[in-house]
Amino acid sequence: MDDVKAIVLHECGGPDVLSHEEVPTPQPGPGEALIRVRSVGVNRTLDITIRAGEYPRPVAFPHVLGADPAGVVEAVGADVAGLDRGQRVAVFGGLSCGRCRYCVEGHDEDCVNRRYLGVHQWGGYAQYVVAPATVVFPIPDDLPFADASFIFRHFPTAFGQLEASADVQPGETVLVMGASGGLGLCAIQVAKLVGARVIAAAGGDERLEVAASFGADFTVNYRREDLAARVMEMTEGKGVEVVCENVGDPHLWQGAFNSLA
Template sequence: MKRETAMRALVCSAIDGASVAPGDLPRPQPGPGEVLVKVAAAGVNFADTLIVRGQYQEKPELPFAPGLELSGVVEATGDGVTEPASGRRIMALTGLGAFAEYAVAKQSDAFPLPEEMDFDTAAGFAVTYGTAHGALRWHADLQPGETLMVHGAAGGVGLAAVECGKAMGARVIASAGSPEKLKVASDHGADATIDYRQEDVKTRMRELTEGRGVDVVFDPVGGQVFDASLRATAWGGRLVVIGFAAGEVQQIPANILLVKNISVHGMYWGSNRKMAPQRLAEQFAELFDWYKAGRIKPYISHAYALDEGAQALADLRARKTAGKVVIRP
C-alpha cells in the first residue's frame, strides 16, 4: 500500500494501554480492491481497548491507529473498484486505522449507507448490530415468542441485542449494573430488567420466567454471569458467548449441557469477513430495513473529538458509557 502525506490520528506507540495519544501518521492510499475513506466518525469498541493493551487476537506493528469501524465518504478507489464509487457515503470495517482523518478499507468491507442514516449512527452500527444480529439469527436461531436474556444490556452490543431481539419477536430480559443503565435498556425495548449489582441473576431469571428458564442467553460479560445463566436456561436453550468483559473466562461444565440439552455457541463476528463475507451483506440488508422502519434505534451516548480519543477508550473500558461511543476526526 503506497503512502504519502501525513494525517492526524490517534496513535498507539506502545502496547501498554497508556501510550495512546493524538499524533501524525502517513496518509494511506488504496491498493487494488480497496477504497480510501475520508472519515466522518469512527465507532469505539471494547476490542479497541484490548488491542492497545496487547490482549487481542491480533498484534499490530507499531505505531498504529486503532479503530475497527467507521463512516465517511469515499475519497478515492484502488484498481478494480467500481463500487462504492468516489463520493459515496459508506460505513466500513477496517480492523485497524479508523481513528484517523483517512483510512483504507477493502471493497468487500464497505457498505453504502441508507439516505436516512447519519454518520454518527453509521460509525457505530456495523460491529454492534452485526454481532447482535449474527448471534441471534445464525447461532441462537431465536424464534418469535421465545425469551431472550441479554447481559451487559446498556453497552453498545448489548443494547443492539435488545433491539434485535425485539425486532425478531422475542420477550427480552436485560441485565446491567445500575438503574440508569437499565432505563436505557427499557427505553430500547426490554420487557424486564435485572440489576446484577443488587439482585441475584440466577434467581431473577427463574422468577421472570416462572421457573422455566430463558430460551436464549446473549452474553458479552462472561465469568459468574455466564455461570448463573447456564443454571437458569430452559431445557433446549442456547447460550451465545460474545466476550468476557468481566475479565474472567468461564469453564463450561459439560454435564449441565448434557442433562438440559443446552448448546453453547462462540461468536466472533469479525471472522466472517474472511470466512463468510457474503453473510455480512445479507445481514446488513435486513438491519438497514429494520432501521428505516424504525424497529431499531441506535443510541450514541458520547461523541469525542480525536484529541479526546484516549479518554473515549478509558471511559468505555471503565463502563462509564451506555449505548455506542464514537470519535469524530
C-alpha cells in the first residue's frame, strides 16, 4: 500500500506545529488490526496538552495524535478472531497490558502498564491506524462514526466514575459538574440509567439546556449562582451523595465539596 496522509507532530507548540504529511502505511502485527479512519476526536486532556507541551510525560517525535478513532477494518494480523475486513468499528484508546495482577483479575482500568493510543503509540490523526484487536469493537451500521468516537472516549470514563468508583445507587442524587461537555453528558446518562437523580451544573444557561435535554432533573449555573446553596435547596438540605467533577477549576471545588451530603 502507498504512503498515507497523517497530521504529524515534530515538536510542541501552537496549532501551527501540526504538519500535514505522508507517512508509511502502518502494518498490523500479531493480535492487531489496521483501521481505515473515518473519524477521530480532538481530546483536550490528551491531544491538546501533548501538542502544547503540557502533558506530564514527553512523547517521542515524530508523533501522531488521536486517542479515539473509528472507522473500517482494513486488515488484521495473525491470531485475530472476530474482526473482518470491511467491518465498522471503534477503538477504545486505553491500552492495558493483559499481564499484570489487575488485568488478570479483570480490572484492566487499573493496569500498572497502561498506555494510550495517540500518546504512547501513533494514534488516529491519519488515514490508517493500528491498534490491538482487544480494544477494537464492532459498531452498528446506523451509528455514525463521529458518534462512535465520542461514545468510546467518554462513556467508559463516566461509567468508571459513577459505577466502578462511586457505586451510585438508585434514588441517590449526583451532581455533575461541567455537565454540558462530552464527559458530563455521558455522566448524566449513566447516572439516569442507574436510577439516580441528576443535578447538572455548568457555566451558561444554554449549556444547562443541553444538559436538561439529556435527562438532568435539575440545573444550576455555577457562574452566577451559589452552587452549594442551590444544591442544598434542590435536595431539601440533604446534599448529594456523589459529585462528578469534570471541570478541574479550583475555584469551583469548594462549592462542589460543600454540596456533598
